[in-house]
Amino acid sequence: MKIMILSAVAAFVFALALGPVVIPWLTKKKFGQNIYELAPESHKKKQGVPTMGGIIFAVPMLIVSLAAACHVGFRTPFLYVFVSAFGFGAIGFTDDFIKIHMKRNLGLTPIQKIVPQVVLAVALSVAAYLSPNIGSKWILPFSGREWDLGFWFIPITVFVLVGTVNSANLLDGLDGLLSKVSAIDFLTLTVIVVLMGGYDRTIALFGAIAVGSLMGFLRYNGYPARTFMGDVGSFTLGGALVGMTLVTRLNLLLPIIAFAMVVSALSDILQIGYFKLTHGKRVFRMAPLHHHFELGGMPEPRIITMYATFTAMLCIVALWGFAT
Amino acid sequence: MKIMILSAVAAFVFALALGPVVIPWLTKKKFGQNIYELAPESHKKKQGVPTMGGIIFAVPMLIVSLAAACHVGFRTPFLYVFVSAFGFGAIGFTDDFIKIHMKRNLGLTPIQKIVPQVVLAVALSVAAYLSPNIGSKWILPFSGREWDLGFWFIPITVFVLVGTVNSANLLDGLDGLLSKVSAIDFLTLTVIVVLMGGYDRTIALFGAIAVGSLMGFLRYNGYPARTFMGDVGSFTLGGALVGMTLVTRLNLLLPIIAFAMVVSALSDILQIGYFKLTHGKRVFRMAPLHHHFELGGMPEPRIITMYATFTAMLCIVALWGFAT
Numbered sequence: 001m002k003i004m005i006l007s008a009v010a011a012f013v014f015a016l017a018l019g020p021v022v023i024p025w026l027t028k029k030k031f032g033q034n035i036y037e038l039a040p041e042s043h044k045k046k047q048g049v050p051t052m053g054g055i056i057f058a059v060p061m062l063i064v065s066l067a068a069a070c071h072v073g074f075r076t077p078f079l080y081v082f083v084s085a086f087g088f089g090a091i092g093f094t095d096d097f098i099k100i101h102m103k104r105n106l107g108l109t110p111i112q113k114i115v116p117q118v119v120l121a122v123a124l125s126v127a128a129y130l131s132p133n134i135g136s137k138w139i140l141p142f143s144g145r146e147w148d149l150g151f152w153f154i155p156i157t158v159f160v161l162v163g164t165v166n167s168a169n170l171l172d173g174l175d176g177l178l179s180k181v182s183a184i185d186f187l188t189l190t191v192i193v194v195l196m197g198g199y200d201r202t203i204a205l206f207g208a209i210a211v212g213s214l215m216g217f218l219r220y221n222g223y224p225a226r227t228f229m230g231d232v233g234s235f236t237l238g239g240a241l242v243g244m245t246l247v248t249r250l251n252l253l254l255p256i257i258a259f260a261m262v263v264s265a266l267s268d269i270l271q272i273g274y275f276k277l278t279h280g281k282r283v284f285r286m287a288p289l290h291h292h293f294e295l296g297g298m299p300e301p302r303i304i305t306m307y308a309t310f311t312a313m314l315c316i317v318a319l320w321g322f323a324t
Numbered sequence: 325m326k327i328m329i330l331s332a333v334a335a336f337v338f339a340l341a342l343g344p345v346v347i348p349w350l351t352k353k354k355f356g357q358n359i360y361e362l363a364p365e366s367h368k369k370k371q372g373v374p375t376m377g378g379i380i381f382a383v384p385m386l387i388v389s390l391a392a393a394c395h396v397g398f399r400t401p402f403l404y405v406f407v408s409a410f411g412f413g414a415i416g417f418t419d420d421f422i423k424i425h426m427k428r429n430l431g432l433t434p435i436q437k438i439v440p441q442v443v444l445a446v447a448l449s450v451a452a453y454l455s456p457n458i459g460s461k462w463i464l465p466f467s468g469r470e471w472d473l474g475f476w477f478i479p480i481t482v483f484v485l486v487g488t489v490n491s492a493n494l495l496d497g498l499d500g501l502l503s504k505v506s507a508i509d510f511l512t513l514t515v516i517v518v519l520m521g522g523y524d525r526t527i528a529l530f531g532a533i534a535v536g537s538l539m540g541f542l543r544y545n546g547y548p549a550r551t552f553m554g555d556v557g558s559f560t561l562g563g564a565l566v567g568m569t570l571v572t573r574l575n576l577l578l579p580i581i582a583f584a585m586v587v588s589a590l591s592d593i594l595q596i597g598y599f600k601l602t603h604g605k606r607v608f609r610m611a612p613l614h615h616h617f618e619l620g621g622m623p624e625p626r627i628i629t630m631y632a633t634f635t636a637m638l639c640i641v642a643l644w645g646f647a648t
Contacts, residue, residue: 001647005640167377176629212640215648216634221628294617300494301625305500309539313336316329323325 001194004205005066008212014060015216021323023220023227026050039173040286040294049225052096054233054311056220057213058089060113061236062199065209076133077247078202080124084243085206085236086264088165092235099148099231102277118160128246139249142321146249156293160251162241167237167261170268174226174300176316177260177290180308182237183214185257188315191242195322210240222302246298256318264288272322325518328529331392332536338384339540347551349542351373354424364610365617373549376420379558380544381503381537382413385560389533393526400457401571404448408567409530409560411444412489416559423555436609441486448622449481452570463573465580466645470573485566490513491585492562494592494612496622499549500542501584501614505536506561509517510583512567512639519646521571527571534564547625580642584631588612 027050069078095108128134136153137146149156172178190207213235220226229237241258245251257263271287284292293303351374359568393402417430429513463469473480496502513529538561544550553561565582569575579586595611608616617627 002644005644005647008640208640212637215637218629218633222633223625224623252338299548301547305542309542310548312539313333315538316332316532320326320329323329 003072004184004190004201004208007064007205008208010091011057011064011209011212012063012216015057015213018056018059019216019220019227022056023050023053024191026053026227030048035040040291041267042294042300043115046225046228049228051230052093052100052232053217053221053225053227054089054229054231054236055186056227057217057229058086058232058236060213060216061209062086064213065206066104067071068205068209070081070203072205074201076131077200078206080128080134080247081203081240081243082130084120084124084161084246085240087124088117088239089232089236091116091120092169092231092233095231095235096232114162117165118158121161121163122154124161124246125245126302128157129153134249137249138251141179141250141252141318144321156244157251159247160254161239163265164242164254164258164261165235165238165267167233167258169231171261172229172234172266172284173264173288174290174294175223175228176221177211177236177304177307178229178237179214179218179221180304181258181260181311182241183211183218184308184311184315185241186210186214186244188318189241189248189250189253192250192253192322193244193248195319200247203244206240207244210237219233253318257311257315259314260311267292303319306313325523326358327392327396328514328532331388331529332532335381335388335533335536336540339381339537340543342380342383343540343544343551346380346433347374347377350533350551350609364615364625366618370549370552373609374398375552375553375554375557376417376424377541377545377549377551378413378416378553378555378560380551381534381541381553381596382410382556384540384561385533385564386410386536388537389530392529394535396529399524399526400455401524404455404458404571405527405530405564406565408444408448408570409564411448411555412441412563413560415440415444416493416555416557419559420554423613435596437472438486441489442482444504445482445485446478448485448567448570449478452481452639453477456544457508458573461573462575464547465574465576465642467621474541475605481570481575484578485570485613487565488578488582488585489559489562491582491589493555494588495559495585495614496553496558497546497612497626498618499552500545501628501631502553502558502561503542504628505582505584505635506565507535507542508583508632508635508639509565510534510538510568512581512642513572513574513577516574516643516646517568517572517575519643524571527568530564531568536643547628577642581635581639584635591616 016226075111095113098108129136136150137148140147156223168178171181186207190204193207221229243252267284268287270283274281274283285295286292294300419437419484420431422432460474461472492502495505510531514528517528517531545553569578573604591608591613592611594607596606598605609619614627618624
């Protein structure tokens with residue numbers, strides 16, 4: 001555990017130090033977020049805040065986790081988490097880059113965006129299926145029993161991977177919202193991996209490093225944000241999170257600890273579906289759900305606190321099955 | 325650990341449910357905070373926000389912890405924490421009540437305020453000194469060795485108790501600041517008590533209940549706050565925190581996990597001392613330190629995030645000595 005503490009602190013200090021270097025550079029390069037035309041009115045004030053700030057935590061996560069893994073020894077589970085985090089992160093980075101160069105809010109087309117994600121997800125799922133450490137069984141929360149998905153493991157895992165990464169991306173709509181929610185999730189998964197025992201400590205190490213990097217990043221991303229994380233950030237976090245549940249076979253914890261992400265995705269799907277079905281009616285004032293609260297008059301920081309505290313409580317509930 | 329999870333969730337739901345009952349009642353009874361005349365200009369907008377909201381978490385803490393202790397069995401360490409939390413809380417309550425009835429920001433005179441605190445602190449210190457479970461030895465962080473304070477235990481512990489409670493009170497100057505910092509502290513102490521083993525589980529239980537109640541309270545106390553905790557809140561939190569370190573003999577962790585409180589107190593003392601010494605010069609724009617940042621132009625929620633993330637990292641460091 002001492003190496004976990006050291007690594008988390010190193011990542012925190014690294015991220016804190018990157019802020020004053022990266023933010024002025026992003027601003028100078030005009031990597032300002034072109035606020036999506038359909039975003040709530042109040043978001044207009046965010047015009048010009050640089051995006052792609054996610055590199056402030058992604059770089060420390062990458063470097064410190066590599067250094068730590070070098071120190072304690074590379075193991076297969078670590079590689080899964082690493083590839084999931086930075087593979088999806090690289091797709092997000094590409095999208096951000098194109099978005100900014102084309103001066104549009106949309107970046108890659110939906111097809112261009114989804115194809116590399118599915119390719120990476122298929123590769124990870126097949127590798128996990130064939131791995132003696134992972135295989136086709138998921139752990140059922142609260143009972144600890146196993147559920148063998150058989151060959152269905154592969155398509156279901158592809159869905160979970162792509163779904164989580166895009167849900168994380170959808171949740172990234174308010175200042176520091178995704179940073180806070182996912183920091184709580186990483187902390188929880190780290191505690192669970194330690195409590196479970198028998199798992200490779202490089203996974204817990206990765207979780208601790210994610211928490212440290214995000215704490216540093218929050219200094220710049222907390223409301224009112226001085227930088228947004230961009231797709232490079234949200235895809236890295238989504239990939240890292242689902243990578244950790246993949247190798248620990250705890251994917252079924254995601255609907256609990258990442259409830260905020262699930263709700264974001266479902267509210268979006270519901271809104272679009274209902275809109276098409278009724279030719280123009282809406283379920284929410286705006287989707288994802290956090291914008292619905294915003295348009296209802298709830299101040300942005302209050303919504304963020306609500307999401308973070310509910311996530312914290314759900315994470316405490318998620319510890320149930322691992323409690324003695 | 326399952327009882328801890330259940331109790332934390334019960335306290336969370338209880339506090340959430342109390343909000344819509346207590347806040348309108350406090351508003352109706354005109355328990356609005358009369359903003360201290362010397363507070364920063366930006367705080368004028370807080371005029372009329374009801375104070376004494378601390379009862380929203382103090383009542384669930386009191387009732388759920390009593391119920392949980394009834395269930396698992398009362399033990400001496402639990403009683404220390406309980407008396408420390410709600411003894412100091414009662415002093416804070418009295419102060420709040422008088423403050424509001426006199427329509428002044430000051431409440432009790434300094435002497436009226438400090439005397440009952442010292443009496444309670446002396447009683448707790450003597451009882452701890454004589455207790456076979458506590459005695460005169462403190463645990464040295466990081467080494468785990470013990471330090472026997474001998475008879476000095478009593479005056480030093482009185483100082484630590486009164487100092488912590490008043491430092492918590494000083495930190496309670498921005499929306500949700502003390503709630504967030506102390507929730508992180510309670511979580512840390514709970515984890516440490518579990519890691520140490522051998523300690524009475526009612527202490528960890530109390531910590532978990534404090535975390536749950538505060539998460540619920542944050543729904544109403546987070547920036548922009550709909551209620552302030554008042555002295556009833558800050559004294560309860562300070563008392564609970566120092567009560568937990570007293571019975572676990574981990575008082576020396578306080579300068580680390582409660583660094584934000586120590587800094588608040590020291591900046592206040594330094595400011596007043598320097599002002600008197602130089603007949604009118606100031607070290608900070610305003611003390612405690614969080615107001616210094618505020619007058620420097622940092623937005624209030626950004627200061628809160630900075631305090632919370634630094635506290636979280638210091639708490640991770642504090643786990644060092646208990647790590648395997």
